[in-house]
Amino acid sequence: MRYFKHVIAGLALGAITACGNTDTGPSVGAAVLGGITSRVTQGKGAAPAPVEITRASLASVTSPVLIAQVPVRQSRGTLIQARMNQGVGTYLSADNIAVMIRDGGIVVGTRGFGDDVMAASVPGLMGALTSGGGTVTRTVQFLNGEDRIDTYTFTCKVTAAGSGDITILGRTHATRKFAEVCSGTGGQFTNTYWVGGGVIWQSHQWISRTVGRMILQKVK
16 A cells, blocks of 8 residues: 655745745755655555644645545545646645646646646636536546557536535535536546635546546645
8 A cells, every 4th residue: 555655743844835826846846845754654564554644733834735545546645735837736745746736626737646647628617616517628638658648628517516514634614516527538537526615625536547536635
């Protein structure tokens, strides 16, 4: 079983900023995240125990933070926004997993999983999530086995699917649940979002055939 390395209390992460369309560059993000110490053990014959983060352990972190899970990979960990460029935030884990996020919660790229989303575009999705629903076009690019980009286009219908409270690290958010049902040249899949106050607090988003879905929770 593989876990992302986790953030622990007392780390000096103030160097990561998330204001405006600034790009701190990979050197800053890598330098800060490289200092993260993991409590995950790698002993033979035993699965490593997850390191549970708390809000207290993140008190010094000024950047947005996500908890990510990939069920098919049996992985779970913490992602911190290392840079923001043209409206897309790049979130990094200590072991160089990267997830690119638009509008605070929509995955538009990944790196480090193998079967990665090279780029994605879903104009109008955030508007549909905050206005009660709608239909959007999703374009996703993958790198094929010949190192060429394959582009797939999906038509996605966004509909309300109930409401309720969700709790993330002890903090409760009132949300509306939305389903994004997509079909197109790359097949069919469904993404789910929990939205409250214009914020995507939690989501289940399809990444690729081998990665499957990613579960994201917004901590701060």
